[in-house]
Amino acid sequence: MDREYKKEQFETLKIKSSVAKKFRRFSRAISKSQSVSLLLMIEFFEEHGISPAESMGPKMQTLEHLIKKRINGVIAILKDIEKGQTKPTVAMLQSLFEETAPKKQPLILERKFVEKKKEVRLPAGEAGFQEKRNPNNEL
The missing domain is CATH 1.20.5 (Single alpha-helices involved in coiled-coils or other helix-helix interfaces)
Structure with missing residues (x-):
């Protein structure tokens, strides 16, 4: 008998002798007293919410x-x-959301106007003479 139940009194239950023999074998198999074996069975059924008839x-x-x-x-x-x-x-x-390098586009900048050399032209009606330079014969 377990120590916690040592001071409790015994009660008598009326069960058939074949059931009592089977229960005693079961109690010895799990190495507990008959009271503790019965208590463990009752707690198992209550804890799991099942009925022995099911x-x-x-x-x-x-x-x-x-x-x-x-x-x-x-x-x-x-x-x-x-x-x-x-x-x-x-x-x-x-x-x-993947960070990709943006495509490099040329920046739009202000164009700087470069002054071209003005050609000197004679006014209309005045004769002018210009020599053509020969690229092979340089003077």
Whole structure:
């Protein structure tokens, strides 16, 4: 018996002898006293919100297999969403916000007017003579 329940009194429960033998075997198997074994069972049912009359369905291994299968399905859906929606959207946003060097365009500057040498022309009616220079025969 556990120390915390040492000072408590025993109560009698009326159960069938076959059930009592089965319960005693179960109590020895989990290495607890019969009182603590019964208390653990009651707390388990209360904590998990199940009734002993309800069926737990398939064994735990089958449930584990089903849960893993569903998790793998969720992972596949998330990967598909990532490939089809998230990555393209991120790529588009990055291309919009990506800093690229602006194209260099020549600056528009004021043109400076250079004065050309004015040709000297004689007024109309006056004769003028100009020699043509020969590029081969320089004077």
